[in-house]
Amino acid sequence: MGTYAQYLQDTPISLFLQSQAVWLWPLSETLHFIGLTLLIGATGLLDLRLLGFMKAVPIATIRQFMPLALIGFAINLVTGTLFFLTFPPQYAGSWAWWGKVAFLLVAGLNAMFFETTQGARVLAMGAGEDTPATFKIVGAVSLLAWFAVLYFGRMLPYFPELG
Numbered sequence: 617m618g619t620y621a622q623y624l625q626d627t628p629i630s631l632f633l634q635s636q637a638v639w640l641w642p643l644s645e646t647l648h649f650i651g652l653t654l655l656i657g658a659t660g661l662l663d664l665r666l667l668g669f670m671k672a673v674p675i676a677t678i679r680q681f682m683p684l685a686l687i688g689f690a691i692n693l694v695t696g697t698l699f700f701l702t703f704p705p706q707y708a709g710s711w712a713w714w715g716k717v718a719f720l721l722v723a724g725l726n727a728m729f730f731e732t733t734q735g736a737r738v739l740a741m742g743a744g745e746d747t748p749a750t751f752k753i754v755g756a757v758s759l760l761a762w763f764a765v766l767y768f769g770r771m772l773p774y775f776p777e778l779g
Contacts, residue, residue: 621708622680624701633702640698648695654688656762657681665748666738666755674743712775716768723761 624630633640658681662671665678700707707713730738731750738751749754 622678624692624704627701629705630635630701633698641702644696644698646693648699651688651691651695652766654684655692656688656766659758659762660684663755663758666751667759668746668752671746672743675739675741675747679739707772710775710778711773712768712771716765719761719764720769723758723765726754726757726761730758754766 661670661678661681662675663674668761669679700713734748734751738747740745
């Protein structure tokens with residue numbers, strides 16, 4: 617990945633981003649935090665309901681917030697790509713970046729599992745109903761995965777290199 621990361625750093629887009637980092641980086645950071653708030657706020661509500669909290673609220677009601685999670689994810693995908701393209705070797709050489717990527721994959725696979733198995737049945741559950749144990753695990757894995765993504769993302773400035 618090192619050679620490819622160096623190649624990316626020498627591309628016109630990366631050189632442009634590096635030259636604009638004084639204003640673009642803080643703007644991207646701000647947008648990234650807004651995206652995280654939308655993503656983890658909406659996803660966290662659903663995860664907590666799957667875990668058995670807020671049983672008075674039907675899951676379908678909480679599900680209405682998921683478009684906000686998708687907007688947050690899109691914001692973070694764009695800003696995260698900008699971060700990576702600005703300094704590719706720093707990111708590709710960081711265990712924290714690889715940890716973040718790994719837990720993004722865990723969160724994504726977990727969401728796919730939910731959506732492609734009995735998610736529709738769970739979404740139809742009314743107020744007061746308890747979710748099946750499998751989906752309590754889905755909620756727990758989701759919360760832990762997103763918290764791990766946050767953790768590794770925050771570690772990026774402090775652990776810039778593998779080793």
